[in-house]
Amino acid sequence: MNWHLLPLSEIASLLNTTPLGLDQTTASHLLTKHGKNQIEDSKKKTILQMILSQLSDFMILILITAAIISGIIGDITDTVIILAIVVINAFVGLIQEYRAEKAMEALKNMAANHALILREGKKFNIPASDLVTGDVVILEAGNIIPADVRFFETHQIKADESALTGESNNVEKISEELSRGDYQLGDRSNMGYKGTSITSGRGLAYVVATGMKTELGKIAKMLQTDEITTPLQKRLGAFGKRLSLGILIICTIIFFIGWLRGESVMTMLITSISLAVAAIPEALPALVTIALAFGAKKLAKNNALIRKLPAVETLGSVTYICSDKTGTLTLNKMTVQEIFETVDTEINSLFLENNPLLHAIALNNDVSEGQNGKWIGDSTEVALVQYAFEKNSNRADLESKFPRIAELPFDSKRKCMTTIHQTQNSDAEILVITKGAVDVLFDKLSANQKSHIAEFEHKVNEMAEKGYRVLGYAIKTIPFLPENLDADAIEMDLTLIGFAGMIDPPREEARQAVTECKEAGIIPVMITGDHKLTAKAIAEKLGIISTDEDLVMTGSELSRLTQIEFINTVEKVKVYARVNPEQKLRIINALQSKKHFVAMTGDGVNDAPALKNADIGIAMGINGTEVSKEASHMILLDDNFATIVVAVKHGRKIFDNILKFIKYIMTGNSGEIWAIFLAPFFALPIPLLAIHILWINLVTDGLPGLALASEPSESNIMKRPPRNPQENIFSNGMAVHILWVGFLMGVVTIAMQAYAIHVANSHWQTMAFTVLCLSQLGHVMVIRSQQSIFKIGLFTNKPMLSSLLITVALQFMIIYTPFFNKIFKTQPLTIYELLLTLAVSSIVFWACEMEKWIKNRNKQTTIVI
Numbered sequence: 023m024n025w026h027l028l029p030l031s032e033i034a035s036l037l038n039t040t041p042l043g044l045d046q047t048t049a050s051h052l053l054t055k056h057g058k059n060q061i062e063d064s065k066k067k068t069i070l071q072m073i074l075s076q077l078s079d080f081m082i083l084i085l086i087t088a089a090i091i092s093g094i095i096g097d098i099t100d101t102v103i104i105l106a107i108v109v110i111n112a113f114v115g116l117i118q119e120y121r122a123e124k125a126m127e128a129l130k131n132m133a134a135n136h137a138l139i140l141r142e143g144k145k146f147n148i149p150a151s152d153l154v155t156g157d158v159v160i161l162e163a164g165n166i167i168p169a170d171v172r173f174f175e176t177h178q179i180k181a182d183e184s185a186l187t188g189e190s191n192n193v194e195k196i197s198e199e200l201s202r203g204d205y206q207l208g209d210r211s212n213m214g215y216k217g218t219s220i221t222s223g224r225g226l227a228y229v230v231a232t233g234m235k236t237e238l239g240k241i242a243k244m245l246q247t248d249e250i251t252t253p254l255q256k257r258l259g260a261f262g263k264r265l266s267l268g269i270l271i272i273c274t275i276i277f278f279i280g281w282l283r284g285e286s287v288m289t290m291l292i293t294s295i296s297l298a299v300a301a302i303p304e305a306l307p308a309l310v311t312i313a314l315a316f317g318a319k320k321l322a323k324n325n326a327l328i329r330k331l332p333a334v335e336t337l338g339s340v341t342y343i344c345s346d347k348t349g350t351l352t353l354n355k356m357t358v359q360e361i362f363e364t365v366d367t368e369i370n371s372l373f374l375e376n377n378p379l380l381h382a383i384a385l386n387n388d389v390s391e392g393q394n395g396k397w398i399g400d401s402t403e404v405a406l407v408q409y410a411f412e413k414n415s416n417r418a419d420l421e422s423k424f425p426r427i428a429e430l431p432f433d434s435k436r437k438c439m440t441t442i443h444q445t446q447n448s449d450a451e452i453l454v455i456t457k458g459a460v461d462v463l464f465d466k467l468s469a470n471q472k473s474h475i476a477e478f479e480h481k482v483n484e485m486a487e488k489g490y491r492v493l494g495y496a497i498k499t500i501p502f503l504p505e506n507l508d509a510d511a512i513e514m515d516l517t518l519i520g521f522a523g524m525i526d527p528p529r530e531e532a533r534q535a536v537t538e539c540k541e542a543g544i545i546p547v548m549i550t551g552d553h554k555l556t557a558k559a560i561a562e563k564l565g566i567i568s569t570d571e572d573l574v575m576t577g578s579e580l581s582r583l584t585q586i587e588f589i590n591t592v593e594k595v596k597v598y599a600r601v602n603p604e605q606k607l608r609i610i611n612a613l614q615s616k617k618h619f620v621a622m623t624g625d626g627v628n629d630a631p632a633l634k635n636a637d638i639g640i641a642m643g644i645n646g647t648e649v650s651k652e653a654s655h656m657i658l659l660d661d662n663f664a665t666i667v668v669a670v671k672h673g674r675k676i677f678d679n680i681l682k683f684i685k686y687i688m689t690g691n692s693g694e695i696w697a698i699f700l701a702p703f704f705a706l707p708i709p710l711l712a713i714h715i716l717w718i719n720l721v722t723d724g725l726p727g728l729a730l731a732s733e734p735s736e737s738n739i740m741k742r743p744p745r746n747p748q749e750n751i752f753s754n755g756m757a758v759h760i761l762w763v764g765f766l767m768g769v770v771t772i773a774m775q776a777y778a779i780h781v782a783n784s785h786w787q788t789m790a791f792t793v794l795c796l797s798q799l800g801h802v803m804v805i806r807s808q809q810s811i812f813k814i815g816l817f818t819n820k821p822m823l824s825s826l827l828i829t830v831a832l833q834f835m836i837i838y839t840p841f842f843n844k845i846f847k848t849q850p851l852t853i854y855e856l857l858l859t860l861a862v863s864s865i866v867f868w869a870c871e872m873e874k875w876i877k878n879r880n881k882q883t884t885i886v887i
């Protein structure tokens with residue numbers, strides 16, 4: 023349908039709607055009929071695809087083939103068991119993948135866009151997926167257009183359609199129909215398209231197409247975003263490949279040694295392949311995704327919504343948090359404390375007979391009255407309107423006397439906004455009211471008034487030093503409304519009529535969070551559009567500025583510096599005042615070139631580039647625009663600075679636990695390899711059967727390993743410096759630990775085996791198998807914390823305790839039930855044998871506790887020195 027060529031009346035009748043919107047019944051009927059307004063994800067895996075991908079691992083396929091061949095020529099039970107274990111393994115993997123996918127989907131839904139619409143003349147904020155054709159959407163700067171729309175009312179509205187057309191210019195939108203002709207998407211200037219964004223102005227539009235019927239839907243297949251892999255996953259993937267090669271070589275050696283020592287080819291083949299399957303950590307990157315996805319779910323409960331999974335991992339590396347002031351570090355609950363009216367009333371012809379400032383306050387704003395008599399709108403404006411209301415300024419009366427005929431909406435670059443009103447005065451038809459940051463207004467004053475600036479400034483500084491946000495009001499009259507509204511031409515030659523100082527108290531929890539940041543080696547920085555003195559006063563209250571060396575820099579000071587000069591001072595600056603959103607990008611670049619890892623908050627449409635370029639871009643859930651949310655890595659659901667710090671803490675914990683998990687799995691694998699590899703050198707038979715190896719891989723590795731994700735954070739988690747994101751995860755002693763503890767596990771296993779064989783105990787294999795299994799359980803307990811397990815307490819991770827009990831019960835099941843004895847070729851151990859295996863397997867536990875004790879003692883000694 024060529025909506026852009028049709029007159030508005032025809033569109034309304036075709037869509038069965040009016041400028042007041044649809045009624046609820048029609049809307050819900052249309053929603054059931056046409057479905058949700060969403061783009062289908064063609065890359066989503068079906069369950070069958072998930073099963074196949076679980077089973078299609080190369081080593082698993084070889085194992086299945088070898089097991090089948092061995093079954094045909096020999097023992098069928100072994101084959102069945104191996105196949106059963108492989109299937110259970112795949113099933114567990116499948117459940118995990120499915121749960122991870124669900125968790126990711128839930129996160130995506132939580133971050134879904136909303137749309138402000140009119141239904142039967144009333145405003146509603148609904149999920150964008152519930153939009154139907156005929157709905158009337160209200161669009162303003164910062165919105166992402168939620169469906170394909172045709173504008174019917176526009177106020178200087180511009181859209182960035184680069185996502186769809188590739189054109190990076192902002193396109194001005196109109197409401198008139200276009201003359202007949204052939205128009206490309208980018209030239210249909212009365213249309214708005216799903217997925218593009220509004221950069222300035224505001225407007226109303228009819229929804230003409232939703233979901234897959236939109237232009238975005240038509241090209242959706244081209245736009246499906248690729249799955250994101252996190253830095254850790256990438257490194258693990260690359261490392262995994264090299265490791266697999268090493269393990270395959272070792273397994274080949276084991277195969278030949280066994281064969282040369284007279285074992286059957288088939289047994290050796292299955293044993294060495296099982297060992298390879300168990301030891302190659304092919305599932306690690308997937309398990310990391312699961313840990314991150316579940317971490318993200320926990321973060322969402324703490325009001326930090328993750329949009330890009332790598333953010334969970336990188337949160338722990340943040341060294342700088344650059345935060346907006348209003349609403350994030352402060353409560354965004356403003357109240358006017360003080361006003362100042364100028365006495366110079368040169369143009370007192372209009373409403374200036376009494377209280378011009380109050381009248382200007384009542385007229386120049388976009389605040390509307392909500393259902394319960396509450397004012398709805400920007401908090402600065404709400405504070406001002408509330409103030410005027412309390413002082414008996416009759417807003418409705420003023421609005422009918424001075425109807426608004428045009429406006430220049432607020433933008434944080436101009437730092438002011440202008441409304442233009444019709445008057446009943448025949449000399450000066452049109453009244454212009456501008457409000458904005460006082461220092462910006464000073465530049466726009468008439469020549470005569472400029473001579474009073476020093477006097478005004480004095481008063482402004484007095485207010486700002488108390489931490490007040492000061493907003494000025496200036497007016498002028500013009501004979502007629504120009505056809506093209508040019509901000510520079512309109513906002514000049516003004517007369518200041520006064521200003522208002524309002525307070526926005528700092529958040530109590532932000533003060534604590536700032537202290538916590540500093541202890542954790544993270545530097546908090548405040549970035550604000552506000553006045554230098556206001557910003558400084560608030561920063562001091564919050565503890566962001568605590569010494570004379572902490573600098574406050576204004577946007578204009580920053581713009582005078584070259585990037586090199588700026589880089590040299592950037593680490594001293596703790597507050598940036600009167601900055602434009604564009605300058606945030608310079609701050610990020612400077613900090614990054616000093617090797618910092620920067621988290622940056624933003625809420626406006628102009629913040630999007632900074633949010634994208636920050637290492638972690640953080641958008642505001644309540645007051646943030648959709649464009650900023652779309653560009654971010656994480657959204658703060660409560661707009662609160664303290665939440666960022668909580669998220670960093672969680673991020674550090676999640677990463678710690680992933681490392682613990684990797685350490686545990688790899689050490690266990692290394693233990694299995696050592697045991698089987700070393701045995702022949704001591705003239706011992708292979709200590710474990712293939713099914714034992716696969717069992718350990720499935721049960722002992724799996725359950726307790728997963729429970730490590732529930733480990734509470736280390737007590738010093740926010741007292742240590744941030745993790746270097748470039749740091750190799752195997753440095754810091756991890757590789758050494760994996761090798762030596764694995765070696766010890768191997769040695770105790772074959773020592774048990776050797777002793778049992780020496781005393782002619784026929785249960786030697788079950789004993790060796792149990793020692794290896796229990797050694798791993800002891801190891802997982804030690805790995806839980808850098809501190810002694812006796813210090814953190816045995817019962818502080820309940821899921822771990824349950825998983826240990828289950829694992830021990832399962833191990834007992836295969837040792838003590840005749841059915842499993844037959845299957846796993848195990849024998850019931852006597853009490854003496856059981857106690858002996860327990861004692862031997864605890865060696866690993868004690869040795870690792872000793873390692874921690876020595877490390878912690880060295881750390882303390884270093885600090886004392």
Ligand code: ATP
Binds near residue numbers: 458
């Ligand atoms: P922060 O940057 O601390 O989060 P902010 O987001 O409110 O604060 P901006 O929105 O960039 O900052 O506003 C910058 C300046 O513009 C403010 O200090 C104020 O002087 C002025 N200002 C803010 N809101 C309005 C408004 N609705 N109309 C006119 N001027 C405004």
